[in-house]
Amino acid sequence: MKIIIVGCGKVGATLAEQLNNEHHDIMLIDKNANVINSMTERIDVMGVVGNGAVYKVQMEAGIQETDLLIATTNSDELNMLCCLIAKKAGNCHTIARIRNPEYDSEIRYIREELGLSMAINPEMAAAMEIARLLRFPSAIKIDTFAKGRIDILKFLVQEQSILHNMKVREVLSRLHCNVLICAIEHGSDVLIPSGESVMMAGDKISFIASPSEANKFFKQAGIDNNAVKTAMLVGGGKITYYVAKLLENTKISVKILEQNVERCNELSELLPRVMVIHGDASDQELLLQEGIGQTDAFASLTGFDEENIMLSLYAASQSKAKLITKVNRIAFENVIDSMNLGSVIYPKLITADTILQYVRAMQNSMGSNVETLYKIVADRAEALEFRVAKEPSIVGIPLEKLALKNNLLVACIIRRGRLISPRGKDTMEEGDRVIVVTTVTGLNDLKDILR
Structure with missing residues (x-):
């Protein structure tokens, strides 16, 4: 498929790499010539320097022959305008990154009015x-x-x-x-x-x-899974706001530590049930004073990876809290994995996975759409949910008689809301949802599970 990506920041660059690995024809648009040159030298993609919301620039990038345009610049409004122009100029599918919480309640209206195929919010995800x-x-x-x-x-x-x-x-x-x-x-x-x-x-x-x-x-299995009653979130950014909002009607008591006094006041107004503390989380005395040793969960969600890593390591030394660490750059993934950082959250990978799932479903041929896709181990193992279409090479045949690819497992069949743990005699039927786990990455269609 021919795909245009507007904006080569963290999400745009990650997407370009993953879609290029799946052999799509990628065209990048970015205002920064150095960024375009760096990307085109590093991976097999083309690039145009310019404003992606300008009709002339989109035409130069080949919008009329494009299947999908993905706008991932830092401006929500620019992303929406890029998609609107692409829809008019090329009548292609469009995906916009829309991050501002103010748009959150209107996302359905925006999608319908602009004809967006998808609106993605990395922080909300x-x-x-x-x-x-x-x-x-x-x-x-x-x-x-x-x-x-x-x-x-x-x-x-x-x-x-x-x-x-x-x-x-x-x-x-x-x-x-x-x-x-x-x-x-x-x-x-x-x-x-x-x-x-x-x-x-x-x-x-x-x-x-x-x-x-x-x-x-x-x-x-004797694994302690005690319910979380208290959570300490460090950093008052968009992710922290969304987490606190999602936990608003649960039994979890949330405390936010934020350095910027204006942001503290904003959060206090937006989240009346949450305790917002103004202070520097790198101050160990403040953390101890605010109860880091007693909290059930600790999430370091500042804008700095190094600070998040150090805070989680300190929390691990002081408590038995559930640790969550936000990391934006993934240059040292093996090193990060070897540290005691609990659950590591990569917002740009979550976004890329969601868009990749849509691309896979778009290009599939038989209608066995990829409903859900997750990279369960970075780029080496995937879990996919398919909807079973009328496919004679698969439907009604016992699993033990199917020539499945190596390193692939049909992990679950969902039939009319009932979960089936598949055994050799079980079959997949039209209308079922099937979950497949595999190290063979890049499956687009259910029939791709066969050798």
Whole structure:
């Protein structure tokens, strides 16, 4: 597909790399010539220097032959204008990044009036992930499928865990929970397990289950999953605002630490139920005074990665809180993963995943659309939710008779709201939703699971 990306900031650059890896024809537009030159030298993409909201610039970029335009500049209004012009000039699909909380309540109206295929808010998406993590404090990462009916959760196997040295096939008989282990990260290796695969202390395990079964699994495995009652959020940016808003009607008491006094006053007005503290979170005395040692959850959400990492490491030394660390740049992912930072949130990756899911669904041929897509291990393992179409090579055939690709697992079938943990005799039927976990990245269509 031919895709134009307007704005080569963190999200735009990440998208360009991921879509280029999937062999799309990418054209970049940015006002900064140095940024365009750097991107075109680093990856196989083309670029135009200029304002993406100018008709002439879009024409130069080839808008009339374009399938999709994605506007990810720092200005919501510019993104909307880019999409409006693209719709008129090229009649293509359009996606706009819209971040301002003021537009949040009007997003449906904006989408309809501007003819947007999608409006994406990275901060809201990150906040929703954080709110999910506070529901399951033992999980490092949670991805939701089938409109919240089923989750993929990732957690770390501790030294004394009952799961240490346990085979995957023993989980059901020993723990009596209906969960499916779908990925094991052992150091830098990622494995889609068989029944004989063994889990070890230090491994990161991803499993699929309904929320109630996930709770039961954590309990049976002796993993402490106490409900979060108090949360301390550092930094008063958009993500913090959205997290506090999402937690407003829950039993979680939220405290925000922010350095800028004007922003503190704003947050106090916007969030009357939240305690907002004016102060510098790098002041250890202030953190101790405000109860870092007693809080159930600690999220470092400032605009500086280094500060977020240091704050989370300090919180880990002072408490047993659920840690959440926001990281914008991903240059040292292996180093970050080796630190005790709890759940690491990458807003630009969450955004890129959402847009990638839409692109996959757009280009698919048979109608077995990619409904949901998550990168469960960076660029090495994906979990995808498909809607099953009328596909004779798949429908009605027992799974054991299908020639599935290696390193691929049909993890769950959802039929008329009922969850089926698939066995060899089970079949996929038209209208089902199917969740597939695989290290074979780039699947666009359900039939791509076949060899």
